Each structure stands twice: as C-alpha cells, then as structure tokens.
Amino acid sequence: EKTVETSMNKGILIVSFIILVGGATWVYDKQTFSKYLSDLSFEATSEITSKDHHNASNSSVDTSTNPDITPASTSLGTTLQSQEVRSNKPSISYQVVRKTTAEKLLDCNPGRYTNKFGRNRQNRRPLQPELQELTNFSTTLSVENMRILIMGDSVGMQLFEMIDMAIGGCVENRTILEYAWRDHYSSGLSSTKKLGAWRMTGMFLRKNEGKPPPNADGGGWNLTTVRRYLNLPDHNGHPIQSFDVILFLIPLGWINNLEKITIAKIVESLQLASEIFGVKQAILLTMPFINNIEFGMLPLWFEKNREIRNLVSNFQPNHTIPGIDRLVLMDLAELTNQFIQVNAGLLGYLNNTKSPEMTYLDVRLVDFMQHVRPAAAHVCAGPLFKKWKTKLLCDKNGITNDGMHMCTSTYAGHVVAATGCLLQCLNTDHGELLGGEKEAQAKSVSCQKDCNDKYMTLGNVVNATTLGSGKA
Numbered sequence: 001e002k003t004v005e006t007s008m009n010k011g012i013l014i015v016s017f018i019i020l021v022g023g024a025t026w027v028y029d030k031q032t033f034s035k036y037l038s039d040l041s042f043e044a045t046s047e048i049t050s051k052d053h054h055n056a057s058n059s060s061v062d063t064s065t066n067p068d069i070t071p072a073s074t075s076l077g078t079t080l081q082s083q084e085v086r087s088n089k090p091s092i093s094y095q096v097v098r099k100t101t102a103e104k105l106l107d108c109n110p111g112r113y114t115n116k117f118g119r120n121r122q123n124r125r126p127l128q129p130e131l132q133e134l135t136n137f138s139t140t141l142s143v144e145n146m147r148i149l150i151m152g153d154s155v156g157m158q159l160f161e162m163i164d165m166a167i168g169g170c171v172e173n174r175t176i177l178e179y180a181w182r183d184h185y186s187s188g189l190s191s192t193k194k195l196g197a198w199r200m201t202g203m204f205l206r207k208n209e210g211k212p213p214p215n216a217d218g219g220g221w222n223l224t225t226v227r228r229y230l231n232l233p234d235h236n237g238h239p240i241q242s243f244d245v246i247l248f249l250i251p252l253g254w255i256n257n258l259e260k261i262t263i264a265k266i267v268e269s270l271q272l273a274s275e276i277f278g279v280k281q282a283i284l285l286t287m288p289f290i291n292n293i294e295f296g297m298l299p300l301w302f303e304k305n306r307e308i309r310n311l312v313s314n315f316q317p318n319h320t321i322p323g324i325d326r327l328v329l330m331d332l333a334e335l336t337n338q339f340i341q342v343n344a345g346l347l348g349y350l351n352n353t354k355s356p357e358m359t360y361l362d363v364r365l366v367d368f369m370q371h372v373r374p375a376a377a378h379v380c381a382g383p384l385f386k387k388w389k390t391k392l393l394c395d396k397n398g399i400t401n402d403g404m405h406m407c408t409s410t411y412a413g414h415v416v417a418a419t420g421c422l423l424q425c426l427n428t429d430h431g432e433l434l435g436g437e438k439e440a441q442a443k444s445v446s447c448q449k450d451c452n453d454k455y456m457t458l459g460n461v462v463n464a465t466t467l468g469s470g471k472a
Helices: 002-007 030-040 129-135 154-166 222-230 263-277 295-313 332-347 408-426 435-454
Strands: 066-072 083-084 091-098 111-113 120-124 138-145 148-152 175-181 184-189 197-198 245-248 281-285 325-330 385-387 389-394 468-469
Touching: 002 120, 030 325, 083 154, 091 408, 129 332, 129 408, 129 435, 138 154, 138 408, 148 154, 148 263, 148 468, 154 184, 154 408, 175 222, 222 263, 245 263, 245 408, 263 281, 263 295, 263 389, 281 295, 281 408, 295 325
Parallel strands: 148 197, 148 245, 245 281, 281 325
Antiparallel strands: 066 083, 091 138, 091 468, 111 120, 175 184, 184 197, 385 389
16 A cells, blocks of 8 residues: 555566465466356356345344245345344345446546646546446445444555445545545544444554554554544444444565564454453454565465455454454455456466466566566556667556455446345344354355355355345
C-alpha cells in the first residue's frame, strides 16, 4: 500500500516470477483456461434461490425470527434451499442478482484519466466481455442486531465500502472519527451503525499501542482512540460499546517482509480485537496477490496463505484464539488468482514458450522511476507498449486500480455475497448439536467451504437472473 501510494500510476517493468516450488503451483494451461470459459459462461434463463437462514449462538442483542426449514433440489435453475429461522438472535440475509442495466461503475472508470499527481495520463478499458460475464451481478445484504468490524489497510477499507453500500449505507452520513490523511479515514462507522472500519498499517499487536497511527508505518494504534470509537452513538444515541464479528485482512501492502506475518501474530491480533472490541466471531481473509509481491516472494506468499487456511481448519473454539469462539475463512486470494488467470488467458500469457522457467505472471510493467512492478496479467487489458524507450506500459483493466486496490464494481458482488454467506455460517445454532462448540466450529468450516466455492470463484455464481440468496 505505501509503495503504491507513493508511486501510483508512474509507469512500470517487465520481469518475471520464478517457477513455483514445494508443491505451490499456480500455472493454468490452455486446456484449463478453455474449461474455465466454458464453465463460467452462462445463460440468464433460470432462477436460483438459495436461502440459508442461520442463528447466532453468541450475541448480546435481540432480534426475532421463526424456524421453517424446507430443503429442496440442488440442481441449477431450481430452488436450492429454503429456510426460515426466527429467534432472539441476529438476522442476516443477502440476495445476489444479475445486473439488468449498465450500472455506473464505482471506480476504475473506463477512459483516459490522470493520476493523483496530475501526470501520466493513461487509458483504462472496460472489462473484456468474457470477464463482464463473470461479474455481471450485484449483491445486497441485510444485517440486523449485529455489528461488524472490518480491520485492515486501504484494501480493507475497500471491503468496508463495498459492504457498506450493500447494506444501504449513506456515504455522506458516515461517522468518521479520525482520518489517516486528507479524506482517507482511519476509523469510522457506517450510517447504519452496523458496520465499522478500523485502518491498520501493520498487525494489530499490543506492542504497537501508543505508536503513531495510520497512515504512519508500523501498525500503531491508540487506546484512547479505541475508547472514543466505542463511545460513538448508535441510532438510539447509546454508545456502540462493542462489535460482534470482525473481518480481518492482513495489511500485506505495509509488510514488506512476509516472514513477519506469522500465525502467532494473527492469533494475537484477533485475540486483542476480542479483548478490546468485544468480537467473538471472526472472518479471516487470505492475502490476495498485490504488486509488492516480487519474484522470490511468491512461494513464501503461497505458504503463508496455506498457513492461514490451516489455522481456520484446525481452529478450536476459545482455545486456539482466546475470546474467539467461531472462525471462518474468506478466500480473497483465490478469487484474485482466478481473475488473473482468466485475464492472462485473454492476453495470451498462459502459453509462454520463451523460457521454461517463466510463468504468465513473469510479465511485469516497468517504469525506470518506479520500483513497484505490477504483473501485466493483473493490471492490463491489452498488449504492452513501449514509451520513451524506458517504459513498458499497457492500457489498464477493470480488475485492479493499481495492482493492489480492487476495482470495487468488479469485486463487490463476490465479496458481499461471501460476507453474507459466511456470516450465516458463523451464526448457525450448531452449538445446540451434540458435541457442543467443537461440533459447531466443524459445521461452520464445512459451511465456509460452500461459501468460498460459490462466491470466491468465478465459475459457480453466475448461472441465472437470480443467482442466490440467504437469510438467517
């Protein structure tokens, strides 16, 4: 993030990732890519309604819902599942529908633009038709009697904005406590008071308390600010006091050495969030590919994401992470990988025959003034071209703004649907089943896999006019 902020849109060089080692493979051949396009194409002819209504076993607030569970066919084009649950617990519902009109893009607008420094006028093209087909849906989300805290760097703040718009938040009426710089907030609440944002530039650790806060490097935070934050009023004028769930995105853009990202630090970050913000449930995100990940870092980046997945798979309630009794995974890295893979095929990078050591991610933009080098398969919508004999550039696409930040209009449908689905996984009354909390967590992880398979991929969502819904 900091490298992008200081050198955004200045150009960029072609080099290459090393071939992946130790079982970490991420190269899709032409046959796989062809299968992607055939699997991912769809007709807007049928309706899929998947209602997964779940309860929350850990909440201090009340709501009212009624159980009425009716399983149905699992074939596409039919009702997948219908459930109705009513209890004194939080309620979560979401609906995923195909876009019926050309909706205005939230960012990454096609056309010619000038970067924030007033230089480097560049072209951005609309998404290729193949990718438009894979993202041509939107998601609405309803959350009642639950507060969600989103913690991360500027990419985390994008998650906040996507979810905020999906729950009907009004940008003008957000409550912003502090700004990191100019109009970039570091802590605030949605106008709905259901969603909070907390910016971090490092892991959320006790040792960083009292250090300079964002947008200073190092992950600093201030307990006084936390107290002020938790005293912000809800709709009834009462202090919000606490949150129920945290979405935690590791601020990879600020951590140049991947070795510093350890399971111990992730555990401490979530434990501290439980102690300070009161959260009992957590959605932990994998780290998506960004332009800070250079050639030799790729295998370690794969390994760190594997460790994150294993942490969730092996999680034991209130033992692995004290204070957290339910933990699920949002595989944002996999979704980004698939965007890159499909785009690489469209650009002709999947069958690179120049060198057996190179993969399609080896092709990088280059600017002699810029040390951050985005992968062409990630940021480009067309072929590379030379400029002034020192730069290798391209027209930008609608996947990523700069090689790090998402084009939210492209990602939002997937991210919000996954959020709604995972919140339902967290808030199922599995604890009432034989086996208690361990059984509850096991059921949550199984549910989580379904959510990621459906929404953190490009192939399993887009199959009908109405693509899915859920309510708990």
